[in-house]
Amino acid sequence: xxxxxxxxxxxxxxxxxxxxxxxxxxxxxxxxxxxxxxxxxxxxxxxxxxxxxxxxxxxxxxxxxxxxxxxxxxxxxxxxxxxxxxxxxxxxxxxxxxxxxxxxxxxx
Amino acid sequence: xxxxxxxxxxxxxxxxxxxxxxxxxxxxxxxxxxxxxxxxxxxxxxxxxxxxxxxxxxxxxxxxxxxxxxxxxxxxxxxxxxxxxxxxxxxxxxxxxxxxxxxxxxxxxxxxxxxxxxxxx
Numbered sequence: 001x002x003x004x005x006x007x008x009x010x011x012x013x014x015x016x017x018x019x020x021x022x023x024x025x026x027x028x029x030x031x032x033x034x035x036x037x038x039x040x041x042x043x044x045x046x047x048x049x050x051x052x053x054x055x056x057x058x059x060x061x062x063x064x065x066x067x068x069x070x071x072x073x074x075x076x077x078x079x080x081x082x083x084x085x086x087x088x089x090x091x092x093x094x095x096x097x098x099x100x101x102x103x104x105x106x107x108x
Numbered sequence: 109x110x111x112x113x114x115x116x117x118x119x120x121x122x123x124x125x126x127x128x129x130x131x132x133x134x135x136x137x138x139x140x141x142x143x144x145x146x147x148x149x150x151x152x153x154x155x156x157x158x159x160x161x162x163x164x165x166x167x168x169x170x171x172x173x174x175x176x177x178x179x180x181x182x183x184x185x186x187x188x189x190x191x192x193x194x195x196x197x198x199x200x201x202x203x204x205x206x207x208x209x210x211x212x213x214x215x216x217x218x219x220x221x222x223x224x225x226x227x228x229x
Binding site: 030031032033035037042043044045048049054084086088089090095096097098099100101102 | 143145152153154155158167168169170203205208212213214215216217219220221222
């Protein structure tokens with residue numbers, strides 16, 4: 001199966017912009033989805049497809065992709081955005097799925 | 109409201125079996141693919157398995173292939189995973205999650221609260 005690699009941790013000042021990346025060969029073919037997970041809670045889908053936000057997700061969350069890298073951008077980060085973020089996608093076979101290694105976002 | 113509720117977790121000895129259930133409500137269950145995803149203590153998310161809306165296709169992570177079986181009963185709005193030959197490394201919170209489509213989309217838009225499985229002697 002394929003792997004999706006994320007930076008372990010990033011920090012962002014309150015109100016500033018942060019981009020979280022996810023790298024993997026399968027991203028050349030398949031779209032990534034992005035999830036937010038706070039301690040003790042189940043993950044929440046924040047971005048999927050080309051750049052789709054589920055109902056209730058603030059528009060400060062956006063997604064993009066280029067080559068083997070997918071990105072999640074938080075524009076104007078808020079204190080409540082402090083969480084772990086995971087990407088996922090199909091693997092190269094197209095039938096299995098894989099999650100990224102996760103990025104811990106700290107809002108300063 | 110749209111809801112998924114897992115049950116069946118617990119403490120089990122290595123080599124034994126366990127079946128988890130996920131009861132769905134608030135949406136047309138037989139229109140959506142369904143996933144199991146797990147998270148070991150202090151670790152990241154790991155996809156486990158997916159089943160299409162009609163049960164016609166099932167796919168598994170290599171780590172559970174041959175040991176776990178995903179199934180669904182659309183008449184009961186319930187998803188299952190039968191876990192056999194359990195190992196210590198299967199210890200995790202197990203989440204069920206709804207695919208955004210009827211097949212195995214990578215996007216999962218509804219999650220349960222999780223049920224904990226501990227494999228220990």
